[in-house]
Amino acid sequence: MKLDPEARYAKTHEWARWDGDEIVCGITDHAQESLSDIVYVELPEVGDTLEKGDVFGVVESVKAASDLYMPMGGEITAINETLEDAPELINQDPYGEGWMIRFKPSDPAEFDALMDPAEYEAFVAEEEGE
Amino acid sequence: MGDDRVVEPLIFEISRPGRCAVPLPDLDVPEADLPEGLVREDLPLPEVSEQDLIRHYTHLSQLNYGVDVGFYPLGSCTMKYNPKINEEMCRLPGFVHLHPYQDEETVQGALFLMYYLQEFLKEIGGFAGVSLQPAAGAHGELAGVLMMRAYQIDRGEAHRDVILVPDSAHGTNPASTTMSGMRVIEVPSDDRGNVDLAALKAACEEHSDHLVGMMLTNPNTLGLFDEHLEEISGLVHEHGGLMYGDGANMNALLGIARPGDLGFDVLHYNLHKTFSTPHGGGGPGSGPVAASERLADFLPGPIVAVDPDRSDEDAPFFTLVMPPKSIGRVKAFYGHFGVMVRAYTYIRMLGPEGLRRVAEYAVLNANYLMHRIKGMYRVPYDRTCMHEFVCEGRIPDAPDVRALDISKRLIDYGFHPPTNYFPLIVREALMIEPTETESKETLDAFADALLKIAEEARTNPDLLHEAPHNAPVRRLDEVRAAKELILRWEG
Numbered sequence: 001m002k003l004d005p006e007a008r009y010a011k012t013h014e015w016a017r018w019d020g021d022e023i024v025c026g027i028t029d030h031a032q033e034s035l036s037d038i039v040y041v042e043l044p045e046v047g048d049t050l051e052k053g054d055v056f057g058v059v060e061s062v063k064a065a066s067d068l069y070m071p072m073g074g075e076i077t078a079i080n081e082t083l084e085d086a087p088e089l090i091n092q093d094p095y096g097e098g099w100m101i102r103f104k105p106s107d108p109a110e111f112d113a114l115m116d117p118a119e120y121e122a123f124v125a126e127e128e129g130e
Numbered sequence: 131m132g133d134d135r136v137v138e139p140l141i142f143e144i145s146r147p148g149r150c151a152v153p154l155p156d157l158d159v160p161e162a163d164l165p166e167g168l169v170r171e172d173l174p175l176p177e178v179s180e181q182d183l184i185r186h187y188t189h190l191s192q193l194n195y196g197v198d199v200g201f202y203p204l205g206s207c208t209m210k211y212n213p214k215i216n217e218e219m220c221r222l223p224g225f226v227h228l229h230p231y232q233d234e235e236t237v238q239g240a241l242f243l244m245y246y247l248q249e250f251l252k253e254i255g256g257f258a259g260v261s262l263q264p265a266a267g268a269h270g271e272l273a274g275v276l277m278m279r280a281y282q283i284d285r286g287e288a289h290r291d292v293i294l295v296p297d298s299a300h301g302t303n304p305a306s307t308t309m310s311g312m313r314v315i316e317v318p319s320d321d322r323g324n325v326d327l328a329a330l331k332a333a334c335e336e337h338s339d340h341l342v343g344m345m346l347t348n349p350n351t352l353g354l355f356d357e358h359l360e361e362i363s364g365l366v367h368e369h370g371g372l373m374y375g376d377g378a379n380m381n382a383l384l385g386i387a388r389p390g391d392l393g394f395d396v397l398h399y400n401l402h403k404t405f406s407t408p409h410g411g412g413g414p415g416s417g418p419v420a421a422s423e424r425l426a427d428f429l430p431g432p433i434v435a436v437d438p439d440r441s442d443e444d445a446p447f448f449t450l451v452m453p454p455k456s457i458g459r460v461k462a463f464y465g466h467f468g469v470m471v472r473a474y475t476y477i478r479m480l481g482p483e484g485l486r487r488v489a490e491y492a493v494l495n496a497n498y499l500m501h502r503i504k505g506m507y508r509v510p511y512d513r514t515c516m517h518e519f520v521c522e523g524r525i526p527d528a529p530d531v532r533a534l535d536i537s538k539r540l541i542d543y544g545f546h547p548p549t550n551y552f553p554l555i556v557r558e559a560l561m562i563e564p565t566e567t568e569s570k571e572t573l574d575a576f577a578d579a580l581l582k583i584a585e586e587a588r589t590n591p592d593l594l595h596e597a598p599h600n601a602p603v604r605r606l607d608e609v610r611a612a613k614e615l616i617l618r619w620e621g
Binding site (some may be wrong): 034036037039040060062063064087090128 | 239444532550551552557608612
C-alpha cells in the first residue's frame with residue numbers, strides 16, 4: 001500500500017493534503033485497490049459547502065459503488081474534471097493525477113484530527129486482519 | 131484477455147438483401163403514399179430466411195446457461211429448479227385467453243386463484259393482508275416503504291422521513307428508500323453478523339422523532355438469522371417505527387418461522403425466487419407485498435376479496451376491491467398473472483409439509499456445502515448458516531488470485547459462478563446459495579471443483595487469471611464494457 005507522507009487520512013479512506021490555504025482530497029491507494037477498476041466518478045459542484053463527513057460524491061468500480069466523504073468541512077473550489085473521461089487515473093495515481101476535489105476548509109484544525117500515515121497504515125492493518 | 135473466436139454472427143451479419151422469411155401476400159387494398167416527412171430512406175432490418183432465423187436463435191439458446199442446464203448457486207437469487215408443471219398450468223387456455231377488461235363474472239377462476247394465493251401468502255408469512263400487484267422484488271419494497279410512510283402520515287406524523295438499513299441488507303433496500311423520497315441511515319453489523327444492537331439503539335434515539343421504520347433482510351445477506359430479532363423489532367417499535375422485512379430470503383423460513391410472528395409489519399415476497407417461477411432473463415418477477423393488521427388498509431390495490439352479497443354458501447363470489455387507505459395502484463391491471471399461476475401451482479403441489487421441507491433442505495444443503503469448502507475458503511462469519519453463506523474468494527499462498535478469477539474458472543468446470551463482491555462487508559465475497567433442489571452429488575461436484583481451483587491458484591495462477599477457457603467467450607473486459615456502453619448494433 002502506497003502512502004503520501006504529506007497527507008492525512010480519514011477512516012472512510014479519503015486523504016487530505018494542504019496546498020497553500022486549500023485542501024486537496026482524493027481516495028487512498030488502499031481504497032482504489034479494494035475497489036479495483038474504477039469506471040465512473042461523480043463529484044460535487046464548485047461552490048458547494050459541505051461539512052466534515054458529508055457525502056461529496058460517488059465512485060463506481062466494476063465491483064461496487066461507494067460514497068465519498070468529506071474528511072474536513074469546507075467550500076469546494078475545484079474538481080478534477082479529467083476524471084470524467086479518465087477515471088482510471090484514480091487507480092493509477094491516487095495521490096497525484098487521481099485527486100478529486102479542492103476545498104477551502106471551514107476549520108483548518110480538523111486536519112490535525114485526521115490520521116497520519118503511520119496511524120492510517122495501522123488502521124488498515126487492523127481492518128484487514130479482522 | 132479475449133480472443134477473436136466468432137461463436138455466432140449477429141443476425142445483421144447474416145443478412146442478405148432481398149432474402150426474407152415470409153412472402154407478403156399480394157396487396158388487396160389501394161396503394162397509398164405516406165406523408166413525405168414520415169418516410170425514412172433506410173431501415174436496416176436484417177433480411178434472413180426462416181431457416182437462418184431459426185438456426186441463429188437456436189444456436190444462441192444453446193449457448194445459454196440456465197438452471198435447466200446445470201448448477202446455478204447465485205447467492206441471494208434462489209435459482210432453484212422450476213417444475214415444468216408450473217408452465218403447463220399457466221398455459222391452460224382458460225388462463226391464456228383471458229382479457230383484463232373482462233367482466234368479473236366471467237373470470238371467477240382467475241380471481242379464485244389470486245384470492246387463494248393471497249390467502250396462502252398471508253398464512254405462510256403470518257400477515258393480515260396481501261397485495262399481488264408489485265411486479266418484482268424491489269417494486270414490492272417500494273410499495274412497502276410507501277405504505278409505511280402513508281401509515282405515518284395517517285397518524286399525523288408526516289415529518290417522519292428516516293429509514294434504518296443495516297449494512298448487511300440487500301442493495302435494493304437503500305435504493306427503495308431513496309426512491310420513496312426518504313432518508314437512509316446505515317446501521318453496522320457486529321462481529322457475529324447480526325445488527326449491532328448498540329449502534330441501532332443510538333440510531334433509534336438520534337432519529338426517534340423522524341423514524342419511519344427499519345428495513346431488515348432476515349436471514350441477512352450473510353445467510354445468517356439475526357440472533358436479536360426481538361430486541362431489534364422492540365427498539366424500532368418503541369421509537370414509533372415499523373419493521374419492513376425483505377422476503378427475498380424466505381426460502382430459509384418456509385413452514386418454520388413466520389415474519390409476521392417475528393415482529394415484521396410489512397414484507398415482500400419474491401415469487402420468482404421462493405415459489406419457483408422463472409427469473410434472471412427467464413421471465414418477469416412478481417413481488418407481492420404482505421402487511422400486518424396495522425398496515426393492511428394501506429396495501430396497493432386492487433386486491434381480490436369475497437363479495438358477501440353475491441356469494442352463497444357453496445360458491446363465493448370473488449371481486450376486486452381497493453383497500454380503504456390504499457397507496458393506490460402500483461402496476462397496470464393486476465400484476466404478473468402468469469407468475470401467480472406458477473406460484474400457486476408450486477404451493478399446491480408441495481402443500482404445507484412440502485414447503486417446510488423446502489426450507490429444511492435449502493438450509494441443509496447450504497451448511498453441507500459450507501462445511502465442505504471452509505477449510506480452504508475462509509468464512510468470516512462462521513456459524514450455522516441458513517439457505518446461503520458467504521466465504522472469501524482468497525486463497526492463502528495465492529495473493530494475486532481474486533474472487534473474480536475463481537468465479538471465471540468455475541465456468542470451465544461447468545458451473546454458474548456464485549454472486550461476487552456482495553455483500554460489501556466481506557472482502558472478495560463469494561455468496562453461495564445452492565437451494566434445496568440440488569442433490570448431494572451436485573453439491574459434492576461443486577465443492578470438489580472449488581477445492582481443485584484453490585489448488586490451481588497456488589500451482590498455476592494464470593490458469594485462473596485467463597479463465598474461462600472453455601466458454602463460448604473468454605474473459606470479458608468489464609471495465610471497457612462499463613465505460614463504453616454500446617447498446618445497439620451500429621453497422
